[in-house]
Amino acid sequence: MTLSMPESYAAHLVPHSELRARVEQFQHAMRIAMLDGALITHKTGLYYLAGTIQPVQFFVPTEGDPLLLARRNDERIRLESPWRLEPLRSMKTLSDSLKSAAHGSLAKLGLELDVMPVLTFRRYEKALPDAQWLDVGGMLRAQRSIKTVWEIEQLRAIQPLAEAMLAAIPQVLAAGCTEVEVAGRLEALARAQGHQGRSWLRAYNMDMYWGHLIAGPSGSVGSFFDSPNGGWGLNPAKPDGPGLRVIEPGMPVLVDYVAARGGYVLDQTRTAVIGTLPAELQDAYAATVAVQEAVVAASRPGVFGSELYDLALEVAARAGIADGFGGRGENQARFVGHGFGMEIDELPLLAAGWGEPLQPGMVFALEPKYVHETLGIVGIENSWLVTEEGVERLTPAGDEVIQI
Template sequence: MSEKTPASELLARMATFCRLMNESNPEWKMAMIFSKINLLYFTGSMSEGMLIVERDNGATYWVRRSYERALAESEFSDLRPMESYRDAAAGYHHLPATVYLETEFVPLAMFQRVQKHFPFQSFKALDFQISMTRAVKSDWELKFLKQAGRIHQRVLEEQVPLLLREGMSETELATELYALMVKEGHQGTARFAMHDTDIVVAQLGFGENSLVPTNFDGPGGNQGLNAAVPSLGNRDRKLSKGDLVFIDMGLGVNGYHSDKTMTYLFGAKPSAEVQQIHNQCVDIQYRVADRLRPGNTPEAIYESIMSELSPEFKQNFMGFGKRQVKFLGHGIGLTVDELPVLAKGFKMPLQENMVFAVEPKKGIKGFGMVGIENSFLVTADGGQSISGSNPGLIVVD
C-alpha cells in the first residue's frame, strides 16, 4: 500500500520538532537533516538531499536525486533542486555559528563535505528531538502500523504452521516466509535505526540455533548462512520432530512497522518446565502492557517488572549466557527499533499513541529461546496489542 503523507501531517511534525528544539535548545537557529528515514518523515519523500530547518525562516528540502520524484510524491511546501551542497549554501547568507545535525547518522566524510560549503563553527545533536517527535504517532501513521500488525498476526499465528515440514532447512523456511509476507502486504524490507544493521527476513532458528550469539542487540539468536550473512537462516540445519522454531521479524506497510515474535514446537508437546517458562514470559508481556499508560515512565516500568522476577528466572532472561540485553521493549515506527526504550535511563513520561514492541524472552539450554513479542499502542487503559494475542509455543503436528 502506498499513500502520500498529507501536507497537514508534515506541518504538524515540523511544528512538534521545532517546539521540542525550542524547549531543549532555546538558542538554536538552524538544523540540517540528511538521513532518508527522517527526510521521509518530515517531507514525505526519501529522495537524496538535505532538509534545512531555520528557526525564524521555515524549512527547505534541497533535493539532489531525484527532484522529479520528490515533486511527484511529496506534499512538502518548499522543494528546491541542487546539484551539490554548494547550490544549497548559496541560499543562506547568514549562517549561525552552531548548526544542529543527526550525529547518529552523519559520517565524517559527509560532515566535511557539508562544512566546506556551510562553514559553521560547531555542531550539536538533534537526534533525541527527532526521535521524540517521531515517538507519538498520528491517526494517519497508526493506520499503517495497525495494518502491519494485522498482516503480522495472520502470517505468524495462522500461516507459518502450514509452512513447517520435517526436513526443511532454516533457509527454506526463511525464503518461503519472505514470499508469504510480501504476498500478504509486507513492503519487502524492514528498516533499523541501529547503525550498520540488516536482517533479511527475520531472526530465525531451529532449536539451539535460536541461542547462537549475533551482532544484533536483541535477546534472540540465530546461526545464519555464514559470517557475511549471519541473519538469514542456516542451510544445513533441518527441521526435526521435537524442534523449537523461533521467528522474530519486523513487517512494514507504507514505511511503518510492527514487530512480533512467535515460537512453535514441531511434532511434539513441550515439557512442563518449558511450558511454564514460556507462560511466565507471556505473563510478563501482559504485565508490561498493562503499564503502558500515559504518565508512566519506561524506566519505572522496566524496574518494577525486573524487581518482580526471581534471581533464578533472570538467568538467561532477555538473552542467553553473557549476552543478555537490558531492556524489555522498544519504540517502533518508521524503523523497527525506535525510542523510547523500556529500560533504565528513559525517564520521560509515556504519551498516548506511542507504540512499543514488548519482547520478554528466555533462553533454555538444550532447547532454544522461548517467549513472545507483540506491538502495543499506549492508551489510557493500558497497552493494546495491534499484532495479535496468540500466546505462542504453538504445537505443529
C-alpha cells in the first residue's frame, strides 16, 4: 500500500531546514562534551531532531548527517522525516549500522538516560559493550529551552485555540453538573477545533489528561501531581483533576487546561464561578494577579528564576496569602513557573534555588495560585515569551474571574 498523507497532517511537518539547524546545534554541544555521537530514542527528542516519533532509533554523529534506524513503518517514517533511513530489525546489528554512519570512534556515546528505563539501557550496553555511555537528556533539554523562530511561530498559532477554550467556559459550566461532565464538554469543544489531546510530561511517573478542572473543596486536596492544584480525580488510579463533585453556585472552579496543537502547548489557567466568589477568595484571587504583575515586570534576560520565585513569595506574603500560596503545608509547590513547549515541564524554572538566568527565546508559564484550607483554589496562569526587552504574553485572554 502506498501512503498518501492528508494535507492537514502534512501542514504540521517540521521543515528540513529547521531539523538540520537543531541537529547541527546538538552536534556542536556534543563536540564540546567530547562525545562521538548519540542515540536518540525518546519521543520528545525524536520529534525535536527527526520530526517523527515512529518506532526508530536516531543516531546523530558529531559530524555529518544523522541516520534513522527503523524497526517498522518505514514508508511513513520517510514521509515524516527527511533523514536517511535504514532498517534495524534486531539490536544484534546495531553496532554495524552505527559504524556505517559514524565518522570515527564509537567509544563515547550519548543516550537520554534521564528518561530511559534501566533494562533498555542494559540492551545498549550489550549491543555496544565497548562504548562509554553518557546522558544527553539534559543537553537536549537545555537546547530546547530556547525556542527557535519557527517554534515561536507554532506557539503563536495555538493562540486562537487557547482563547476559544477559555471563551467556552460559560457555555459548558452549569450548577448541578459534575466536574468531569464539564471537563468532557470543554474537551469535546477543544477537540473539534484541532486540540491534539495528548500532552507530554518528562518527569518520572507524572502524567496528565488534558489538565485540571476542579471545583470547591476538591481544590483544597493535594495529589501526586507536582502542582499547586490536585483534586480528588475519579479513583486512586487517576487521583487528580476532575472527579464527581457536583458544582454549586459560589464554588471556585479552577480550569487549568493546556491548548495543544502541532506538537506544542500553551499553558493557561482561569478561575470561574457561578454567581460570586466568597469575599476571602476574591481578595486571594486579586493577590495572585498582583503576583503575576510583579513577576512579569521583573522578568527580562539575565534575571534568575530563583529571584522571580523569591519575588512571588514576597508579594504573596505582603498580600496575606503566604500560607496557601502554591498549596498548603507539605503540598506547597516550590515553584511559581515552568518552561513548556513540546513538553509541559520544560526549562526554565521559576523555582527555589534555580540558578539559571532567563534568555531571549525562553518561554515560561507563570502560575500564582492560592489554596484555601477548605473552600478550594483560585489563581491565574499565562504563558510568556522572553524577549530582548522583557517578556511578551502568549495567552491573550483577559485575567478577570469568569462569572456566570
